[in-house]
Structures are given as C-alpha cells and as structure tokens.
Amino acid sequence: MGSGLLAGKRVLVTGVLTEASIAFHTARIAQEQGAQVILTGYGRISLVERIAKRLPQPAPVIELDVTDDTQLAALPERVREHVDGLDGVVHSIAFAPESCFGDFLGTDWPDVAKSIHVSAYSLKSLVTATLPLLSRGSSVVGLDFDARVAWPDYDWMGVAKAALESVARYLARDLGPHGIRVNLVASGPVRTIAARSIPGFAELEDDWNDRAPLGWQAQDASGPAASVCALLSDWLPCTTGSMVWADGGVHAIGR
Template identity: 60%
Template sequence: MGILEGKTVLVTGVTMTSSIAYKVAEIAAAEGATVLVSNFGRALSLTNRIVKRLDPVPAVLDLDVTNDEQLAGLADQLREHGVERLDGVVHSIAFANPETALGGAFLSTPFNDVSASMQISAYSLVALTMACKPLFGGSASVVGLTFDARVSWPAYDWMGVSKAALESASRYLARYLGPEGVRSNIVAAGPVDTIAKKAIPGSSSFNEIWADRAPLGWDAADATPTAKAVVALLSDWFPATTGEMIHVDGGLHSTGA
C-alpha cells in the first residue's frame, strides 16, 4: 500500500514532463493518491496533452490563482470532479518577467513587475490554500516549492525576493492553520532543468555551482528527488512537521565556499 493511499491531492503548475509538478503527480498517483492537476490560459492545453502520459490520467482544472472569481469557485470545481475531501495541495506556481525582473535587472525593475511576481509567486500560496480550505477535513498538507531564498543568487533577482516571501508565507500559514490540523511546508530544491529555470537569463551557472559544491552530487535533469520529498510531506509520515523548509539539493545548502 502506498503512503498516499486513499488521499486526494491537487497539484498545480503541471506543464512539461520535466517539471517538478509533473513528477509529483506521477509519484503521488503511484503511491495511491487520487490526483488532480491545474493550469490556466495558454498553458492549459499543454497540460491537457501532457497528463495523458500519466496513469491514471488526472482531471485537469482551469485555475488562475490571480483570479478571485476562479479561486472562489475552486471548491465547487473540485466537487464537480467528485472531490469531497482534499488531503493535500502542491503549490508549484511562480512568475517573474525575465526581461525586467531577472538576469541582473534588479535595481531597475518597475514596481508593476515586482508586484506581479509577488502575487503570483508568493501571495498565491495563501490564496490557493484558503480556496481549498473548505475541503480540508480536519487535516491537510500544503507543500510549496522554492529555490532557497535565504541568500541571494546570481540572476535570480526579484524571483529570489518573491521566493523569500513564499517561504515566510508558508510559516504564517503553519501558524494560523496549525490549530485546524493543516500543515504547511516548503521544499527547497536544487536547480532542475524546467521551463521556468530555462527562462532565467544565466541560470545555467546554477548547474555549474552544484556540480562543484553539492556533497552528494546533483542531477539537474532529474526532478525525482525533489518530487519524492513533496510526496513524503503530503503523507502521514510527517504528522508533526509544519512551518519547515526541507532542502533537497544534494547538500549544497550546508556547505561554505
């Protein structure tokens, strides 16, 4: 029996097979979960094609986390797919304008682009959690994804700031929702060769850093270690862990220069 047997989870941000969210959906299903996925806009058609590679093929929800009306209707949309109880939510959503907010443009980024990054990459964790909360049945696990924002990184710029806000938002969710049995945690992954990463100017340098410094080594083409950590946090194997950031980065976070 899998560690998610009998559980239902929503995985956002599933795009290509290289995405962490896709691998989470794949492993969660293999561990017994009923999986639903979401995306929106032009990416939705891509998601609908990609999920056909999963077995069983999950339901795909149309969800823009910046759209208040869609968020308000999310619980009903889940119920339409037969979901009466939601046990886990995976937040795999982030955006920053690569032309103005990434790649060394930090000091000149206009606030409109900063606010968009903060809303999509950080505030949406809270918005998504609260939209799903009516289906939490006394306990649930919320898991977000970050690229360790306790430090600055080359080229990461306002996405780094947004991820720092995401990490903090997760801790506050842990504080406020813990009494209701809801856990909120973050997985800090090493660089994974996703579409989002490739959109960051100069991001290839991350792979070189990890190749040089990660004690366990690191394969940027393999999202499996990160996805396994997410699935573990969705399970009952971390019943008293919340407000935490789990590093899955080959140990690089523990090293100095």
C-alpha cells in the same frame, strides 16, 4: 483501498506544464503511491491536458489563474466534480517578468508586484480557496528555491521566494489549530522551461553539481518530487512551517 505512502489521499497539484517539472513528477509519484490526483493549469490548458494523459492514470485538469478571484472562488465546486475533499495541496506556481532578472536596481514596482502576487501571495490565495475541502491531517506543500542568500541574476524572484517562505510560516501558524500542515520543499535547480529563461541558470546548474555532497542532476526532478510526497503523507505529522531541502546538500556547504 490500495497500498502506498499516499493510499486513499486526494491531492491537488498545480503548475504541471511539462514532464520535466517537479509538479509532474510529484503527481506521478503520488499516483504510484496510491493517491487520486487532480491537476490545475493556467493558460495553455490543452497542453496540460496532454501532459496529464502521460501520468500513470490520466488526471482531470481544472483551469486556475491564482490571481483571478472568480476562479479561486469557484475552485471548491470544480474540485468536488472529481473528489469530495482534499488531503493535500501542492503549490508549484511562480512567475516574474523578464525585467525582474539581472537588473535588481532597475526593476519597476509593477513588475515586482506581479512577481510577488503570482509567486508568493498565491500560496495564501490557493490555501484559502481550498480550505473548505481540507480537514484535520491535510498537508499543503509549496515549491521553493532557498531565498536565504542573494543568487546571481535571480534578483526579484529571489525576493518573491523569500516572501513565499514567510507566507508559509504564517499559514502554518494560522492553520495549525485546524490540524493542517504547511511546508516548503527547497529544490536545487531543475532544468525546466521556466528555469532556462533565467540568466545564468546553466552556470548555476554546473556549480550546483560540483558543490552538492550527493551530486545533482538538474534534468531529474524525481528527488524533490519524492520529498513533496513525503510531506503529503502521514509520516511527518509534527512538521509544519518548515523548509525541507532537496538540493543534494548544497545548503549545508560553504564556498
């Protein structure tokens, strides 16, 4: 067995689409720390497969739509084609239609429902799908953006993130007796394709760097990814139902 914080761990990472993403850097660091990584992708699978080849070791890619019950049911079998179980699962999945940003009062329920389904309920869906592969000591980590306050233009995605935080707490309650931890990492803004589609992201990014005691580099996702890997490791065995901030300290600073 190799050395490293995640030596011998088998980790499923969702949501890798570009090299800029926290999910990609999580997969990279996990491999560097000794883990065997499997990726899932949705939609542009060929793109995910190309990105997977840029990891230190090329990783297999499984197609997964977290709103598709058939694909969720087939996930354990698909994962077992590569590993015989999982020690960690990373939820890096979020989506909201354009109407959900910038017009909170004007957004219709079908778009809000889609946001909550993909961005929050999917954590429960992913966990229940992978539960046959998990065992005592396993860790589930989701990616979050602190939803305790109302951010400019973030609107219904902020509501979805608040729902995600609540889902994680209830999962921690129900999976704790099985020895499975569930936590979130709340990152500061990271310059990804998805982030650039959010109105006001550039202003938020600039303000974040000014306010963060440690400073903030929105083009560098490795810091939050390292926090994810720490939670995947055995070094936080008593931590569950928690939100770990990896935001340069902004959450602790008043205006």
